[in-house]
Amino acid sequence: MTPKNVLRIGTRASLLATTQTETIAAALRDAHGIDVELVPVSTEGDRSREPLSVIGGQGVFVAALREAVAAGDVDLAVHSLKDLPTTPDERLNLAAVPTRADSRDVLVARDGLTLGELPTGARVGTGSARRAAQINALGLGVEIVPIRGNVDTRLGKVASGEVDAVVLAMAGLVRLGRADEATEVLDPIQVLPAPGQGALACECRADDVATARLLDVLDDPDTRAAVTAERSLLASLEAGCTAPVGALAEIAWGDDGDELWLRGVVADPSGSPSIRLSATGSPREAAAVGERLAAEMLAEGAADLMACPPIGTAQ
Numbered sequence: 608m609t610p611k612n613v614l615r616i617g618t619r620a621s622l623l624a625t626t627q628t629e630t631i632a633a634a635l636r637d638a639h640g641i642d643v644e645l646v647p648v649s650t651e652g653d654r655s656r657e658p659l660s661v662i663g664g665q666g667v668f669v670a671a672l673r674e675a676v677a678a679g680d681v682d683l684a685v686h687s688l689k690d691l692p693t694t695p696d697e698r699l700n701l702a703a704v705p706t707r708a709d710s711r712d713v714l715v716a717r718d719g720l721t722l723g724e725l726p727t728g729a730r731v732g733t734g735s736a737r738r739a740a741q742i743n744a745l746g747l748g749v750e751i752v753p754i755r756g757n758v759d760t761r762l763g764k765v766a767s768g769e770v771d772a773v774v775l776a777m778a779g780l781v782r783l784g785r786a787d788e789a790t791e792v793l794d795p796i797q798v799l800p801a802p803g804q805g806a807l808a809c810e811c812r813a814d815d816v817a818t819a820r821l822l823d824v825l826d827d828p829d830t831r832a833a834v835t836a837e838r839s840l841l842a843s844l845e846a847g848c849t850a851p852v853g854a855l856a857e858i859a860w861g862d863d864g865d866e867l868w869l870r871g872v873v874a875d876p877s878g879s880p881s882i883r884l885s886a887t888g889s890p891r892e893a894a895a896v897g898e899r900l901a902a903e904m905l906a907e908g909a910a911d912l913m914a915c916p917p918i919g920t921a922q
């Protein structure tokens with residue numbers, strides 16, 4: 608295959624998307640001394656203000672980008688990994704999963720407040736059933752208010768007083784240079800992030816070996832193992848239950864080499880106790896660890912937890 612003159616990267620047009628895509632573009636220029644150009648692709652998720660559950664769920668953010676890669680309009684796309692559906696797309700190759708940013712959720716509240724300091728009845732904005740259910744499970748008496756929009760819009764609702772706080776991904780704030788606005792980092796012991804949160808995904812066409820080779824230097828094996836376990840847990844749970852899922856895998860050094868520790872939660876928006884379990888295994892068998900944990904969670908009753916009300920399906 609002939610080397611490309613200019614590598615074209617498809618990106619959503621939002622500030623968060625272009626910022627993270629520009630990071631990948633810079634890394635590719637540095638690593639290979641090639642020209643890289645960003646190509647904005649508009650997605651239904653960006654255009655519509657409807658709840659995500661109405662327009663087709665979280666996948667609406669990536670569908671148009673994936674089509675642009677498959678059609679050859681761009682060479683690759685950079686996605687937030689947590690927005691990628693678990694169903695494989697045979698036309699595409701997840702050629703690089705770069706080193707993950709902070710995977711945790713954060714609270715951004717008025718007056719520097721933490722969750723525990725919010726008064727009873729405080730309005731906490733989130734469009735994510737996973738975040739809503741886990742915060743409700745803490746029994747703080749706060750009111751979850753469904754909101755959506757990009758990070759800037761959501762932060763603006765705190766500044767304007769429309770809500771007392773919002774819950775966001777730390778990684779998004781870091782990428783936008785606004786991490787100092789977080790008033791509390793939520794411990795995964797209380798709020799597990801979305802599977803894949805904080806990680807990026809670089810996808811090229813399955814038959815485009817040249818681009819896959821360029822992307823190879825960006826791949827981080829520990830991040831890939833972690834998100835493989837989280838997404839395998841999610842995929843197995845999705846087959847058996849409809850309640851929102853949180854997951855976090857971490858790689859640590861154990862006595863026998865490195866070990867993958869996967870935590871998962873299936874939260875019930877209707878208020879039943881959530882199911883929270885963990886499993887460990889080799890990072891080389893990350894997918895199997897996720898499948899095993901899913902089977903245990905389903906056996907504990909995850910399948911009986913209720914689907915989320917139409918608050919949305921944002922992760």
Ligand SMILES: NCc1[nH]cc(CCC(=O)O)c1CC(=O)O
Nearest residue numbers: 687775776778779804805806922
């Ligand atoms: N839900 C939308 C979304 N998709 C990716 C991120 C940024 C964090 C990441 O890359 O995981 C966000 C914002 C958020 O959840 O606050």
